Amino acid sequence: MxxxxxxxxxxxxxxxxxxxxxxxxxxxxxxxxxxxxxxxxxxxxxxxxxxxxxxxxxxxxxxxxxxxxxxxxxxxxxxxxxxxxxxxxxxxxxxxxADVHLVADLISLRGAIPEKSKETARLVVRKVVDEMLKRLEAKTVETLRGALNRSQRTRRPRHGDIDWGRTIGANLRHYQADYHTVVPETLIGCARRTKTRADLDHVMLCVDQSGSMATSVVYASIFAAVMASLPVLSTQLICFDTVIVDLTDKLADPVEVLFGVQLGGGTDINAALAYCEQKIDYPAKTHLVLISDLYEGGNAKAMLARVAALKASGVNVIVLLALSDDGRPGYDPHHAGVIASMDCPVFACTPDQFPELMATALTRQDIGQWASANDIALIRAV
Structure with missing residues (x-):
């Protein structure tokens, strides 16, 4: 200089x-x-x-x-x-x-936006959503599809289901030097089969929409919409403060999801988990991701008991203190430690890490090992 x-x-x-x-x-x-x-x-x-x-x-x-x-x-x-x-x-x-914080501000002000500004606000939100989808969708789809198909390998795949990378690797000994090519005597790919609802993995995002969780709500809505587009998954999105809003039927359009969110208000985690519990038909196939800072305004004792009951029933319970780029927020350390003692992973996660987290969960791998490998600090059990 x-x-x-x-x-x-x-x-x-x-x-x-x-x-x-x-x-x-x-x-x-x-x-x-x-x-x-x-x-x-x-x-x-x-x-x-x-x-x-x-x-x-x-x-x-x-x-x-x-x-x-x-x-x-x-x-x-x-x-x-x-x-x-x-x-x-x-x-x-x-x-x-426009960025994720602006979207959160617009959603929190939604009720006050005059008619003349609503279309502009929607365009701003649409712009950010499109940019986020461009950044996150491909990785999420590729990661989750790979995780879900990994256990369904076959040596008699249809042409469109051939995994060419693995096929070439398995047939290198059949390399024909004269023709500079590999003869694929063994084909490796994914087996197709029609899945019933009982066969599907079920992902339930239960998202705290109190004001401090604003950017986490935005990212969770985007990921829920992406996962809902995968036929190999059943995805539900439930947002809550003291009121519960089930946005599952809006997941085809992330912008509609965001305008269905109501940021602010109190927090009743116990009531939200009770609602989720009623919606779970296949506990052993269900992954419940609670996104909350765990400051409970309802019945804290009942909330902790409900988490324990969900875990005991076979539900894979994961708690994210935040789903954002802003780092770990303030959270209730006692509730976090008690839930961690139930063998439920409790930590903060960035949007870029979320697809791999879900892939790890869906394949029932050790999330603690995954977190350690990615320099993510898990909350310690109390």
Whole structure:
């Protein structure tokens, strides 16, 4: 880095007299000062309440910073300057850098969004959902299909079911040097058979929709929709606070799922697990993923007893304290430790890790070993 560039950065960091800065650096300095300089030190009045002024400010930060940094600054602006009211204006919504946190904010404000802004809000959510599907869907489908088909290998597969990688590996001794090819005397692939509901693996996502779990709800909805598209799985999505919302019948459209979520409110995990329990027909084939920080507002003793009963019935119970990129959130350590003592894995998980987690669960492998191999810290039993 040149000496002049180092001096420029120090001037920006220290907020020195803007007259010594270039026009572009003055705009950059003003855009950060409006948000981060303490109010009593500001020579100007921050961003103000004017939507056009905020829109110009958003345009400036997009010019100066890459998208991940813009999303951080934008999130800080919502929290520091109470800009959420402006999100109800379609013109302002259209200028925002869309990400999972913005979707969570829009879902939490859903009831307050005026008619004129609803279509814009839906388009913003659709954009983020499409981007998330593009990032997560292929890996999820490939990972889960591979896990579910692994035990169904056959040496007489149909042409469309041939696993060419394994077939070539098994026939390398039949390599024909003159023709530069392998003669596949033995075919390896997946056996097809019609599955009844009793044959299917059943995945039940039970998701805490209290405010602190907002981004986890968004990711869980996306994954539920992807898993519901797999005919080899039966997938259910149940969201809860003190009220239970079964969104299983909306899984064909993740946007509809998200607009069916009601972020905020209290937490009654026991009631949600009781509802899930009623929906389980094949315990030994059911994987119940409870996504919650475990702060129980209902009957905590009954909640812990219900987890124990589900586990004893043969249900594969997994507790995720978060399903997000934000790291492990605050959680109830006592409830987490008690559930861990029931031989239920309790930990936080990122969206990129979730497909492999589910593949591990569906093949009944040791989730503790998988977590250790992926540097994921499990909650210790008490």
């Amino acid at each position: 040149s000496e002049s560039e180092r001096l420029r950065r120090w001037q920006l960091a220290l907020g020195e007299d803007e007259q010594d800065l270039s026009e572009r650096d003055r705009r950059l300095s003003q855009s950060l000062t409006a948000l981060y300089q303490p109010q009593e030190k500001k020579s100007r009045g921050g961003l103000g309440a004017s939507s056009p002024k905020v829109s110009r400010w958003l345009g400036d930060i997009r010019e100066f910073f890459p998208t991940p940094v813009v999303q951080v600054i934008q999130k800080d602006a919502f929290e520091r300057l109470n800009l959420k009211a402006l999100m109800l204006e379609p013109e302002f919504l259209a200028t925002l850098e």
